Amino acid sequence: MEMTGELLRLGFDFRDWGWAEAFLKGMAKPMAALAVVAMAVTLSRMQKLGIEGEMMYSISRGFVQLSLIGFVLQFIFNQENVAWIILAYLFMVSVAGYTAGQRAKQVPRGKLVAGASILSGTSLTILLLILLRVFPFTPRYIIPVAGMMVGNSMTVTGVTMKRLRDDIKAQSSLVETALALGATPRQATIQQVKRALVIALSPVLDNAKTVGLISLPGAMTGLIMGGASPLEAIQLQIVVMNMTIGASTVSSIMSTYLCWPAFFTPAYQLDAKVFSN
Known part of the structure; x- marks a missing residue:
């Protein structure tokens, strides 16, 4: 009963x-x-x-x-219990981290790195949106918003990690030369990091440049088909576009900081096991 x-x-x-x-x-x-x-x-x-x-x-x-x-x-x-929001959010982050890690299989602890990066980027963005009172902290708002951010961050993070590892492997001689001259691992790979981030974030930025001109995004289309006015739909889509760029950027940058140490040995040399394949 x-x-x-x-x-x-x-x-x-x-x-x-x-x-x-x-x-x-x-x-x-x-x-x-x-x-x-x-x-x-x-x-x-x-x-x-x-x-x-x-x-x-x-x-x-x-x-x-x-x-x-x-x-x-x-x-x-x-539900009126905040725990359900957190559980749903963590579930999405876990699945996204696993998927992004699968894309970058050759990165050590790739799934963990991807999950932590996505968690940091999306949680920071959600926190800012709540503090600025853009969205109320209720399941009806937070779960869909988190889903959009996690999905985009997953794609960007996976591409960043894979591209960074591949670029370091392709330019290993340049990296090793920089290390031999006294550079830290971060300094030795700064160009590869920048290139990976630019390539991963370019689709997100290109989408923001062409939004509304080539296609109407999903959130905007859903609101219009649901009966909302186009002006209301546009306002929400601008928020979605902004939060997507913010979360994707933080997540991708965080992934470079978390995954590059695994590319090097404690003696600041490229780990041959990571770049053998």
Whole structure:
């Protein structure tokens, strides 16, 4: 009885199957949109690309994941406990850190470095937004905002780490010469660090330059389709653009500080094991 009462309080009355009926009715349009996936599968088969199975698996997995996360978010949005916000945020950071670390497999402790970098960049940005009263500290605002920042930081951090390691390997002779002349590891790799950061952050900056001219971003489009005025949608999109640049920049810079020490031995020499492959 206590469990039933708790579910009722949270808005999940499973004794009344009206919620299921409403959910299934709402899925009519997403199911109809599968027609474009069928078109893609058909074209793939005609061109003998061999990715039809991966297409169907990807869309099926995305369908299941989004359906489940919808119920999870509905549950969390009805909570008044701050712990649920923190748990959801840490879960996103953990998945993002693992994914970014997979991109930079040859960086020692890459998943841990990526996770810590993403955590530092996004948490600092969220804190500033809350202190400036841009967003209230509620699940309905913080979780979607954190998701956008974590997603962008994940991509930028993964590219930064991989590019930095590859550039140091390609220019190992220059780095070793600088070390031999008395430079610290950071000084010896400063050009590689700058190049990795510029390459990783360029897509984020290019997107900010062309936002609204080439395409309408997801947050803005969602608000307009949901009935909000274009002016309100633009205001939110500007906030999203600003916080994305801030979180991505902090995360990528932090990743260089956390991963470059693993490239060197205690004697300030390039670690041959890291650059052997």
